[in-house]
Structures are given as C-alpha cells and as structure tokens.
Amino acid sequence: MSRYDPAVIEKKWQDAWDQAGCFTARRDPARPKYYVLEMFPYPSGRIHMGHVRNYTMGDVVARTKIAQGYSVLHPMGWDAFGMPAENAAMERGGHPKEWTYGNIADMRDQMKPLGLSIDWSREFATCDPEYYGQQQAMFIDMMEKGLVYRKNAVVNWDPVDMTVLANEQVIDGKGWRSGAAVERRELTQWFFKISDYSEDLLTALDGLKDWPEKVRLMQANWIGQSRGLQFAFETVGAPAGFERLEVYTTRPDTLLGASFAAISPDHPLAKALESDPKVAAFVAECRKGGTSAEEIETAEKIGFDTGIRVKHPLDPNWELPVWIANFILMDYGTGAIFGCPGHDQRDFDFATKYGLPIKPVFVAEGADEAPLAEAFVPMKSERVRYVRGFAGDAVQTGDQAVAAAIAHAETNGYGQGVTKYRLRDWGISRQRYWGCPIPVIHCATCGVVAEKKENLPVRLPDDVTFDVPGNPLDRHPTWRDCTCPKCGAKARRETDTMDTFVDSSWYYARFTSPHAATPTDAADVDYWMNVDQYIGGIEHAILHLLYSRFFARAMHKTGHLPAKAIEPFNALFTQGMVTHEIYMTRDGNGRPVYHLPEDVIRSESGATLKDGTPVEVIPSAKMSKSKKNVVDPMNIIAQFGADTARWFVMSDSPPERDVEWTASGAEAAFKHLTRVWNLCSRIGELPADHTGPDDDMLRKATARAIHDVTQGIETFAFNKAIATLYAFTNTLAKADASTPVMKEAIRTLAKLMSPMTPHIAESIWTYQGGDGLCATAPWPKADPALLVDDTVTLPIQINGKRRAEITVPKEMPASEVEKIALADEAVIRFLAGQPVKKIIVVPGRIINVVV
RNA sequence: GCCCGCGUGGUGGAAUGGUAGACACAGGGGACUUAAAAUCCCUAGGCUUCGGCCAUGCCGGUUCGAGUCCGGCCGCGGGCACCA
Numbered sequence: 001m002s003r004y005d006p007a008v009i010e011k012k013w014q015d016a017w018d019q020a021g022c023f024t025a026r027r028d029p030a031r032p033k034y035y036v037l038e039m040f041p042y043p044s045g046r047i048h049m050g051h052v053r054n055y056t057m058g059d060v061v062a063r064t065k066i067a068q069g070y071s072v073l074h075p076m077g078w079d080a081f082g083m084p085a086e087n088a089a090m091e092r093g094g095h096p097k098e099w100t101y102g103n104i105a106d107m108r109d110q111m112k113p114l115g116l117s118i119d120w121s122r123e124f125a126t127c128d129p130e131y132y133g134q135q136q137a138m139f140i141d142m143m144e145k146g147l148v149y150r151k152n153a154v155v156n157w158d159p160v161d162m163t164v165l166a167n168e169q170v171i172d173g174k175g176w177r178s179g180a181a182v183e184r185r186e187l188t189q190w191f192f193k194i195s196d197y198s199e200d201l202l203t204a205l206d207g208l209k210d211w212p213e214k215v216r217l218m219q220a221n222w223i224g225q226s227r228g229l230q231f232a233f234e235t236v237g238a239p240a241g242f243e244r245l246e247v248y249t250t251r252p253d254t255l256l257g258a259s260f261a262a263i264s265p266d267h268p269l270a271k272a273l274e275s276d277p278k279v280a281a282f283v284a285e286c287r288k289g290g291t292s293a294e295e296i297e298t299a300e301k302i303g304f305d306t307g308i309r310v311k312h313p314l315d316p317n318w319e320l321p322v323w324i325a326n327f328i329l330m331d332y333g334t335g336a337i338f339g340c341p342g343h344d345q346r347d348f349d350f351a352t353k354y355g356l357p358i359k360p361v362f363v364a365e366g367a368d369e370a371p372l373a374e375a376f377v378p379m380k381s382e383r384v385r386y387v388r389g390f391a392g393d394a395v396q397t398g399d400q401a402v403a404a405a406i407a408h409a410e411t412n413g414y415g416q417g418v419t420k421y422r423l424r425d426w427g428i429s430r431q432r433y434w435g436c437p438i439p440v441i442h443c444a445t446c447g448v449v450a451e452k453k454e455n456l457p458v459r460l461p462d463d464v465t466f467d468v469p470g471n472p473l474d475r476h477p478t479w480r481d482c483t484c485p486k487c488g489a490k491a492r493r494e495t496d497t498m499d500t501f502v503d504s505s506w507y508y509a510r511f512t513s514p515h516a517a518t519p520t521d522a523a524d525v526d527y528w529m530n531v532d533q534y535i536g537g538i539e540h541a542i543l544h545l546l547y548s549r550f551f552a553r554a555m556h557k558t559g560h561l562p563a564k565a566i567e568p569f570n571a572l573f574t575q576g577m578v579t580h581e582i583y584m585t586r587d588g589n590g591r592p593v594y595h596l597p598e599d600v601i602r603s604e605s606g607a608t609l610k611d612g613t614p615v616e617v618i619p620s621a622k623m624s625k626s627k628k629n630v631v632d633p634m635n636i637i638a639q640f641g642a643d644t645a646r647w648f649v650m651s652d653s654p655p656e657r658d659v660e661w662t663a664s665g666a667e668a669a670f671k672h673l674t675r676v677w678n679l680c681s682r683i684g685e686l687p688a689d690h691t692g693p694d695d696d697m698l699r700k701a702t703a704r705a706i707h708d709v710t711q712g713i714e715t716f717a718f719n720k721a722i723a724t725l726y727a728f729t730n731t732l733a734k735a736d737a738s739t740p741v742m743k744e745a746i747r748t749l750a751k752l753m754s755p756m757t758p759h760i761a762e763s764i765w766t767y768q769g770g771d772g773l774c775a776t777a778p779w780p781k782a783d784p785a786l787l788v789d790d791t792v793t794l795p796i797q798i799n800g801k802r803r804a805e806i807t808v809p810k811e812m813p814a815s816e817v818e819k820i821a822l823a824d825e826a827v828i829r830f831l832a833g834q835p836v837k838k839i840i841v842v843p844g845r846i847i848n849v850v851v
Numbered sequence: 852g853c854c855c856g857c858g859u860g861g862u863g864g865a866a867u868g869g870u871a872g873a874c875a876c877a878g879g880g881g882a883c884u885u886a887a888a889a890u891c892c893c894u895a896g897g898c899u900u901c902g903g904c905c906a907u908g909c910c911g912g913u914u915c916g917a918g919u920c921c922g923g924c925c926g927c928g929g930g931c932a933c934c935a
Binding site for chain 1: 852854855856862863864865869870873874875876877889890914915916917929930931933934935
C-alpha cells in the first residue's frame, strides 16, 4: 500500500460510487425506507464549514442506514430565490438568474469533493420554473380551499429593500436582512391562513417526540395560546355604532381593580373619533413611533382621554374613562383592554402618569393592603389573598381566581371564556422580482381570478433591469398584460411574488418526485414521506419549521400529501455552529483590522502576523466574513482531503454544540487518518500464518467497538463514536493477534469509520479483501457473546471513598463478593478494626463498606 | 422583565445516582536523526510530610454513595417581549 494521498483516492472512490449508482434512491417495497434531509443551502456561491458539518452529519446517518439495509433517500437542492440575487444585480449588474445558476454550479463543484452520499439526480432549485410552477398550482388549490386571502393591512415596510416584511422578519424594529428601520404602511397583501391551525400546530407539538424540547417550546411560545375573558363594556357618549366596547383580558380576576379602559390607536373607535383634530394628531403621533428598538426602549407610555365613559360590568354606577394608548396593539385580542394598574406594570406606569386610581385586588397571602410603589405581579400559580375579589375563595391561586372569574362572567351573562393565540396570519406578498409570481389576475369585471392551471408556470420575464429601486415586474412594459381567465377581457397580472419561506415549506415533499407533472406523486410521497431525520440550524426553530408544518397540513387539505405527512419531520436535530478565534490588529486611527487565520502565526504565547506584528486574539465566535475568522473548506480539502475535514467536524464537540475549528485539530485528524492507513499497510504485510497471543482480546475489542460506534451514531453522539474509534485504533495498533483476526479487525475499523471518512475506508476495505464496495457493504453486528466479560473489576469504597478494588467472576453472588472484599488487604488496613455497620454490594458495579 | 439551557483539568469534552477527567488538542520527558521535520514510546487535575488530602461555579439538603437528584445564590449563553 502506498502513501496516504487523499487527493488520489477521494476522486477515485467518488467516481466509483457514481458508476455503481450507490446513492440513487429507489422505491423498494421489499426494504424499509429512510429519508434523511439536511436543510438545503442558499446558493451564495461558496460553501463554508457550517455546510460541511451539517452535510457530514446527514451523510453519516445516510451511509449508516444504507449499510443497515434501508432504501435511503438523501437529496440536495437549492433555496434559490431571494434578495441577495437582486442585490447582486443592482450592485454589479447582470441578471439574478445568471448570478444564481452560476453560484449553484460553483457550490455544487465545491460540495462534490466532500464525497456525500447524495442522489444528485433529484437536485433542483426553487427558482426552476418546473418547481415554482408547481408551487403556483398549489397556491391556486389553496385559494379554492379558503387558505389564501387578501386584506388591506398595516405592514412592515422595509425602505431599503423596498419590500414588506412579515412580523416575524422584523427584529428589534429593523428588517432582518437590510437592518433598516421599519416603517408602517398600508397595502393590500396576500395571506395564508396559518391562524386556522393555531390550536392544531400547538397541540401536535406534543407528538413530536424526536424534536428537541427547546424547539417545541419556542414554537409553543410563538403560537402563544392564552385563556382569558372576553366581554363588552357598555359605553356612554360614544359615536353611533360603538355602543359596546369589546375587551379581552387574561386577568379577569382583577376586574374590580379596573381604573380605566384603553384602546389601540388603530382601533375602529379611534378612527371614528379622528374627525376631532386632537385625536387625529394624537393617533398620528403614535404611528410615528414606529417599532425601532431605540424608540421602543425610550418610548413613553402616552394616552389621550377620549371623554367617552364605559360602565363597569359588575357595577353599572361605576364609570371608567376610555383612553387611546400607544401601548395597546390592535392585532392582539380585541385591541382594547381594561387597565388594572395594581397588577400590571404598564398599566401602573400609565395610571401614575395620568393620575388614575391604583387599587390592589389581591395581596400576598400573609400581607395587609398597602399603597403600591409598583405593580404586584406574582406567578399565577401562587396563592394570594383577594381584597377585591368577586368569585372563588378569598385565598386562592391566580389560576383558580381566573377560572372562577370566567365562570362568574358566564353564569351572569356579561362575558365568556375564550382561548386566543398570538400567532398571526402569514403575509407572503413581496414586492420583489426574484421570487415565485403569485398566479393571480386582476380583472376589471371579474375581480381577483386565479390563473388557469394549464397556463402555469407564470414565468418571470428575463428582460428586466435593476437600476431603480422597487419591483421590476411592476414597471415591465408588457409582462403585466394578460387576459382574464374567466371573461377573456384584457386584465393585469398580480406583480407580487411570494416570500421565499413558501419555497422552503414544501421542498422536502418535492424531493420524493422532483420531476413529476404535479406537485407530488401519490405513490412516491406515500413511500418516502415522512422525513425520518431532518438536520439543520437552530435559527430555523420557529419560522421555517412552523411554516413547513402549516404547509404540510395545507398540502394534505389540497390532496398533495397523505394524512400521515401532516407532521413532515419525524425527527429533528439542530446542530451547532463552527466557530474560530478572531485575529485583530488596529490601524492608525485605532479601528480594528481583521486577519484571516492563514495569515496568522499562532504560538503558545500569542499570535503574530508573518512580519512579526503582534495580533490580538479574540475568543471564538461564529465564522463570519466580516471578522475574517473563516476557514475555506476548499483549502482544507486541498491540504488534507475531505476525510480529514469530515472527521474533524464530527469529533471533539457534541453535534448540538458549537465546535471550534483549530488548525492543530485539523492536523491531528489528518495524522490520525495517516496512522490508520499505515496500520492497514502493516497488517497487510503480515504473513498469512502469523499468530499472536491477543486473538481473544482483539475479537472482544472489535465487538465492543461495533457496539459502541453503532450506538454513538444512532444517538447522534458522533463525538463519542469517534472517541471509540480512536481507542479501538490504539488497541489494534498494539495488538499482536493472528493474521485473520487482525484483518477482520481492520476491515471492521474501516466499515465503522466509513460513515465519517468514506474514502479512506473504501481503500482499506478493498486492500484488505473486503467484499464489493465498502459503501454498500452491510453494517457489522457484534457477537453478543463477545460483549460480556467473565470477570468484573469492582471498586471498594469505605464510607463512600474509593479505597481498593477487586476482580471477581461476573456472576459471583453478593455474599461471596462481600467476603472477598472484607478480606482484602487494603480494606482491612483502612477499617483498622472498626466494626462494619453496613455493606452495600451493587452487582457488577461497586461495593461500599460503611463503618 | 419573563421563559429556556449551560457552568467538569491549560483547551474541546467523557461519565444508566456507583472508580470523575474516557478520547483528543496544547504541554513535559525520551527514542530515532549530524540536525530538524516526520514518526514512535512515556508522562500528565492540584497539593503532599508520599500515609494521604483537596477537586465538577458557590452554599445547603437528600443518599451507603451526588458532576448527576432537590432548594437557594453567582456567572454565562439563547429565545421572547409594550402580547392585555
């Protein structure tokens, strides 16, 4: 066997796998299927270490499942619509389409050398007309089922990207991509009725046993179920049509602490009052506030007394003033509240500012009523004493009191208990070019009409320019012109395109039949769905995964997915990031200048540039181009090979945690692979009739390695699987056993390494006479007889401290073990004649002597 | 502010309530070499009077036995937020 040269073997085996078609997914009713999917990448043009880690994890699972006899689907595609392509067109000229497809080709070229077990015949990009045409067909089906609607809505307008953002895409009042302060605008928008599924999306989370608890919790919080009381105040002095004011509260037990009612500036009543210039001015003042983080932090609670009064539901003689207040949101609850300053800090601040009464409703269990310096807001599970209660016991928990208050309201007919959700409908309209056109036509006589399916896809025009901001579809000379599918008259196309989250909400289903003439093929989705293992970043814990869960339900309703697939991802794994130290110097003005790791010489004491300039080392953070703490996977592959990169990203850190990339770690991985290679050579050169004393030991170690590595992979403890492989390699290197046992051990080592380092495994496998390709060879099974030891070493504790150990036959009865332990020399010395009070023998585990 | 999660050697990390520190990185020593690189071997939590003692963020508790379970602090990270 020659020198370990990854550049030679990796290409060779990739070609061999291609030729053998090992990774082409086939429907095979005779075998169980396994669908493993990693979140598909955005085609930025360059792969990074995060991709390598993500796809290696999926590859380890896929390759293991192939070896275990499953029919495996492991596809790859591109989340290819979106603004970066348009931004590139604006900055550099060219066309988003060329930029995107060019990037896809580049990235595919960078991914192939990783040796991933991907069925490339299923590859697609979401910007392929073949894909987005099917998405348009589903949109039309969803319209028919009432899952799509338009409404005039106040939306988040991103003034830089000239587009609307979903509430979820506004982070700290800024656009999640552009970072620009978001403004409020009113536009007619397209929405998906995700709120129809609020309850189902929430309760079904309980069934997702193989999802991280954290993700389920984040989704539950996002959906935001609350139980409260909805009731109507009778108004005094309100305009016609506003005789009643509906409010919602989660704390109906505090009703007797009410000191005012407040409505949102966007409330219909506020609009009705806008004829009063003072109201109009106040409402305008509230709107100006916007939602930027800075303003939220500094925003003062402001209000305007409308002069209208409402009657308290429990006492018609008690009237409360109605204020318009800037901290009331129109799209939560009813857009109107009653304020209870004693038990809500916002209401407290508001009441303090405007001199409204502050009365406690309850006090701590042992306390007396006293003036409040701030709102008293204990946990609802805590018991408190009600001084202004009206339902339930005087001393009860908040939860009990809320339930009692709702019951009281329902019995007396002034309100009813309702369940509300925070989740809002999904606004999908984007005023952008590079997205899936919404397949709808506006006709002067017929109104909004869906395009005929035979006219799909509604293709994006190629002749567009990006020299002015705004939507190129809107200013295209002819694209909008069309005929009404209903009446045939001249009409205009919708120029909004869809949020790119729509594209990624069903790609997992499309992979089951990527070229079908319908969105999915019934036989294919039935065979392949669900995704058995989904792997991706925690950053998609809420949006992408929630939208996908909704979309699967919508696809079921429109006949594109079977009922079993409404939760499309059986198991989810969220991997950590790849991090790296940051190297920084400062320029003449003291501004930071960052340096690439390859330009820095790292030593124990610190770091310098190649010219000796000292460099400040900043602790590891996510690899990012701006901090230049990036390592290009292509450079690593060129230097060490893909197997080294794959081995390193899977070793050391648990996969759900961040892993720090270090040059020494990568070198160590390469050295180890070289050691395995050399070990293989040495074993290959053993004479066929060589014998040694370690046959039994090595057979047992091999069985143990099979067991531990398999378990490590199956529980996503890849770092532990790799630790086992290191240990087994060390054992094998030191063993002197007969040639067949040595060969069996190294072949097993190769097979166990193959999910992580498939190329070197293949070379070793072949060299050691393995049958066929290692990639498709069956996964080894440990002989159970070899996993049990005849003897066991038991530590002996005296009063909980380890003092000695004995080795006894595994099945020895506890009474015998006790005798041997007490006869042990070290034990006798430590006991020093003290009487033994108690002796605990845990079979196979430990002995504890208590004195 | 609320809700999660996490604190173990110089570093990344192992450890069904049962020998804390597996495996690896960095370090130290040695072999080989004219020398270096590479490779191989040994060593490696701290302290020690060489008997041991102290060690899993801190303080208590449960237990024969706690890194692991419970309570309270401290620190770090993530998520959510004028959400009624």
